[in-house]
Amino acid sequence: MDSIEMDKERLTAEMAFKDSSSAVIKIRQRLPDFLQSVKLKYVKLGYGYSCNPATILLFLIIVPLSIATLVQFTGHGHVDDGI
Numbered sequence: 001m002d003s004i005e006m007d008k009e010r011l012t013a014e015m016a017f018k019d020s021s022s023a024v025i026k027i028r029q030r031l032p033d034f035l036q037s038v039k040l041k042y043v044k045l046g047y048g049y050s051c052n053p054a055t056i057l058l059f060l061i062i063v064p065l066s067i068a069t070l071v072q073f074t075g076h077g078h079v080d081d082g083i
Helices: 040-050 053-074
Strands: 002-006 011-019 022-029
Touching: none
Parallel strands: none
Antiparallel strands: 002 011, 011 022
16 A cells, blocks of 8 residues: 655545556545644743642642541541451
8 A cells, every 4th residue: 555645734645456447545634743833842831830849749748648538538548446
């Protein structure tokens, strides 16, 4: 199966020959190139937010406390003596 790339329209054309008198041509639209569309400025901005000391504090203290509270309220952490 041959493939022809049409970059401007992001189309891919594929041609297959079934027998000597017929051919099948499929034209599909490709996904956009996301690596080229992401701006480095926004990647740096997101990285700066994720490495913020307040964010680290949130994940090291507040999230485990919330999980421990949730376990206590649901009763999954309760140990039964069997008496």
